[in-house]
Amino acid sequence: MITRFKIILIALSLITPTILMGHKVTLEDKSLEEIVNNRMALMQKVKSTSSQIFRLLKTNDYEAILELNETLLHAATEFKDHYPEGSQHKGASEEIWNDRETFNELNDKFVSDIEMISLSAEFEDSEMLNDAFKVMAANCGACHKKFRN
Numbered sequence: 286m287i288t289r290f291k292i293i294l295i296a297l298s299l300i301t302p303t304i305l306m307g308h309k310v311t312l313e314d315k316s317l318e319e320i321v322n323n324r325m326a327l328m329q330k331v332k333s334t335s336s337q338i339f340r341l342l343k344t345n346d347y348e349a350i351l352e353l354n355e356t357l358l359h360a361a362t363e364f365k366d367h368y369p370e371g372s373q374h375k376g377a378s379e380e381i382w383n384d385r386e387t388f389n390e391l392n393d394k395f396v397s398d399i400e401m402i403s404l405s406a407e408f409e410d411s412e413m414l415n416d417a418f419k420v421m422a423a424n425c426g427a428c429h430k431k432f433r434n
């Protein structure tokens with residue numbers, strides 16, 4: 286009886302590391318998937334908030350614009366931190382990892398152009414707001430051309 290118990294224990298201790306390692310691989314895969322999903326979700330947020338702001342430009346509803354622009358600002362500010370080493374994946378160009386400096390610069394420019402929208406809305410200056418929106422929207426294509434596959 287005791288011997289059989291010992292055999293089971295030994296067998297378990299041999300199996301456990303394999304189970305743990307198997308588990309670890311799955312977790313790592315899942316976290317890459319999570320990272321990719323999170324950054325896609327941020328871009329979806331960028332897309333939906335910017336098009337909502339666009340539709341509001343003619344209304345002079347500065348309060349609604351400011352609120353949406355805060356959400357846009359948060360998504361844009363967070364975005365660049367979702368590209369750690371080893372998270373290379375389909376839609377993201379290799380250039381993000383090859384030329385991180387330019388990628389960061391474009392992200393920073395995007396963020397400061399979004400801040401100009403808030404400033405114009407606070408001034409309730411519709412001409413400035415329209416210009417600020419155009420300048421902000423030019424970032425989408427500029428960045429996608431270089432950094433999106």
Ligand code: HEC
Pocket residue numbers: 321324325326328329331332335374375376377378388391392395421422424425426428429432433434
């Ligand atoms: C600083 C760079 C940068 C800027 C600025 C930028 N994007 Fe992106 N965008 C990307 C990258 C990189 C991807 C690819 C994401 C990936 O696969 O990791 C992407 C992907 C997307 C996607 C696809 C998301 C999905 O779920 O498939 C949409 C939609 C999008 N961007 C919209 C926009 C819009 C609209 C703007 C401007 C208001 C914008 N982006 C500005 C870099 C940028």
